[in-house]
Amino acid sequence: MDNICFAFIGIHLLFSFFKFSTAVDAITQAQFISDGRGLTSKDGNFELGFFSPANSSSRFLGIWNRKIPLRTVSWIANVHKPINDSSGILMINGSANAVLLSQNTTVVWSSSSSKQSENPILQLLNSGNLVLRDGKDGNSGIFLWQSFDCPIGTVGLSARRVSLSASADVCDSYGLCGAYGVCTINELQVCKCLKGFKPVSPEKWKERDYTQGCERNKPLKCQENTGFIKYVGLKLPDNKNGWVSQGMDMKECKAKCLSNCSCIAFASSDAKGGSACTIWLSDLIDIRRLLNGGGQDLYVRVPDSELGAKNGVKVKIVVIIVAVVFTVSGLLLAAYYIRKNRKMSKEKMDIYGTTGQNNNGPEEDLELPLFKLSTIASATNNFSFNNKLGQGGFGSVYRGVLMDGQEIAVKRLSPNSGQGPNEFKNEVILIAKLQHRNLVRLLGYCIHGEEKLLIYEYMPNRSLDFYIFDQAQGKLLDWRKRFNIILGVARGLLYLHEDSRLRIIHRDLKPSNVLLDKEMNPKISDFGMARTFGGDQTEGVTRRVVGTFGYMAPEYAIDGQFSVKSDVFSFGILMLEIISGKKNRGFYHHGDNLDLVGYAWKLWEEERSQELVDECFRDSCTLLEVLRCIHVSLLCVQKLPEDRPSMSTLILMLGDEKTLPRPKKPRLFIGKHSSEADSSSIKQEISSTNELTISILDAR
Known part of the structure; x- marks a missing residue:
């Protein structure tokens, strides 16, 4: 009984400490507010945080007076865009703007x-005003932005009632009717399901809670016959996961949709500039019917059984025609399909290196636009040397400009590159399914005979190694930019490890695989060596050690064991290189012949970590922040994977000011030989399952 009492006391003290530790009134660019945390004005009267109205699971960020018993919200940030879960984050981005x-x-x-x-x-002021100010201005009253100037985000909201629309048009609320629901403003029941669909929750639907949307009456199966139901006068649904192709007419657009098992719907439009085809590859969200005679036609794909009864006479005519055609042309059709199957088999060999490796076909897996070789050749001036951005073991990368003016980067795989057919398919499938601002975006691919091309968004500021390993270029990256790059790469890895649909391990994280956009925001690239895990799987073993020496975790380089903690190790090396401006591989301190990790460990033990900082930004950096980053990097490169922090914990460490745990001694490398007896050998007898990649072992 005494133990139980002490447990309750401990829990109470823990919660008391949590409330005290989170009672802050401001955040900086290195911090953020997640759901469950907030800001409290210094006098304790006002609070900013996440909340859900009664009978709703939607989350909003708002400000309310803590002294009023019935919560009354005075300002809401995302009044028109609720968050559907508890993953909201409030932070200050690189452009000095507060973003949710x-x-x-x-x-x-x-x-x-x-x-x-x-x-x-x-900062949340005592007046209940949320302000964004420059730290050097102090309490001068000069603000970059303030909530008092934004009445559009203000709405009276109690714990019992929600009024989230600032206009009378409820259909303006994004996703009001959920997936496959159509909003019509002049109907008594504003939301209705598309034909062939039914409400996911009929009970909530009757209560006019439509947010869960609709689902199909009958699942859509690729091998079964399907057709389209036409809807006219609509505002087309959100198409963030679909694609648009210019110059494709109605017939071609329909055929393209039918050929892709993931296609949900299509729309075809004709304009003065030519025809265009739009295809949806995910749930149809935010559809509304327009009443002014405008709108577009939408063709929604459904099983034949949902198309309704057909005219009996037409059916008979079609049956007779089909019977005659099959009788007269049977042999010709058989010959045609035999020839077509041979052609498809050859195409599969081009993609996968063997026939029948993928039963679903590349169209279902890749779900990306297929560019013609002539289009890419024209965009890159026939792969001109003047357009060449770089070259590695995989081949070359070229800058190109499409006909619509969009800049692209073309990765052209050489026939003898380390990235073979499997890596090509792996990179296309992985990147096509990844959507994150710190991951490079794949725009499409091209396969033509021996040519295999990947088309990426163009990164005008090249890769990170171009700056941090060059004294002249390094001056362009002050500490604030370097710290933002560290945070951006960390967020990208967190998405790969925990937030994407599959758990993904990159296995080749290094500066040359971190690209920088025009605002110097980092984007992780090159997923040819990545591995995916499903369910609760967190680690694997391989006989094929791929990646780049100098960034591999010791358990991976020696025993072939990899996990999310392998990427954490690589990230720790990356942080040390960003801070020091020195490469881990090839760097040996002249005094004791230690590599970069060993040198950083020695300086840390001797409390001289500031000597590791690159002279390019040493005089302008925030020393405590840099030293904290060095401390975190040493936690990442600890010898045992279980000692290293996860990416979510690591991000909190970078943005917090709490005391960090003491790192354990890393595996030290002296000269070209490890201080550990077994570190120079790589075991080859380990069994491997579900191996996806083959690669050379050197840098690309």
Whole structure:
């Protein structure tokens, strides 16, 4: 009984400490507010945080007076864009704006300030005013942005009642009717399911809660006959996961949709500039019927059984015609299909290196636009040397410009590259399914004979190694930019490890695989060596050790054991290189012949970690912040995987000011030989299951 009492006392003290530790009134650019945490004004009267109205699971970020017993919200950030789960994050981005992000990193609200600041601070004042100010201005009353100037986000909201629409048009609320629901403003029941669909929750539907949307009466199976139901006068649904192709007419658009098992619907439009085809590859969300005679036609794919009864006479005519055609042309059709199957088998060999490896076919797996070789050749000036951005073991990368003016980067795999057919398919499938602002975006692919091309978004500022390992270029990256790059790469890895549909291990994280956009935001690239895990699987073993020496975790380089903690190790090396401006591989301290990790460990033990900082930014950096990053990097490169932090814990460490645990001694490498007896050998007898990649062992 005494133990139980002590347990309850401990829990009470823990919660008391949590409340005390989170009672802050401001955050900096290195911090963020997640769901369950918030800001409290210094006098304790006002609070900012996430909340859900009664009888609703939607989450909003708002401000309310803590002294009023019945919670009354005075300001809401995402009044028109609720978050459907508890993954919301409030932070200050690289442009010195406060932004609210949902789980898929979509910006649902932004302060949209045009003013710049090197030290922005987001603070909740005693007046209940949320302000974004420059740290150097102190309490001068000069703000970059303030909630008092934004009445559009203000709405009276109690714990019993929600009024989230600032206009009378409820259909303006994004996703009001959920998936496959159509909103009609002049109907008594504003939301109705598309034909062939039914409400997911009829009970909530009767209560006019439509957010769960609709589901199919009968599942859509690729091998069964399907058709389309035409809807006219609609505002087309959100198409963030679909694609648009110019110059494709109605007939071609329909055929394209039917050829792709993942196609849900299509729309074809004709304009002065030519025809265009739009295809949806995921749930249809945010559909509404327009009443002014405008809108477009939408063709929704359904099983034949949902198309309704056909005219009897037409059916008989069709049956007779089909019978005659099959009788007269049977042999010709058989010959045609034999020839077509041979052609498809050859195409599969081009993609996978063997026939019949993928039963579903590349169209179902890749779900990306297939570019013609002539289009890419024209965009890159026939792969001109002047357009060449770089070259590695996999082949070359070229800059290109499409006919519509879009800049692209083309990765052209050489026939003898380390990235073979399996890696090509692996990279296309993985990146096509990944959506994150810190991951490079794949725009399409091209397969033509021996040519295999990947088309990426163009990164004008090249890769991270171009800056941090060059004294002249390194001056372009001050500490604030370097720290933002560290945080961006960390968020990208967190998405791969925990938030994407599959658990993904990159296995080749290094500076040359971190690209920088025009605003110097980092994007992780090159997923040819990545491995995917499903369910609760967290680690694997392989006989084929792929990646780059100098960034491999010791258990992976020696025994072939890899996990999310392998990527954490690589991230620790990356942090040390960003801070020091030195490469881990090939760096040996002249005094004791230690590599970069060993040198960093020695300086840390001797409390001289500041000597590791690159001279390019040593005089302008925040020393405590840099030292904290060095400390975190040493936690990442600890010898045992279980000692290393997860990416979610690591991000909290970087943004917090709590005391960090003491790191354990890493596996030290002296000169070209490990201090550990077994570190120079790589075991080859380990069994491997579900191996996806083959690669050379050197840098690409």
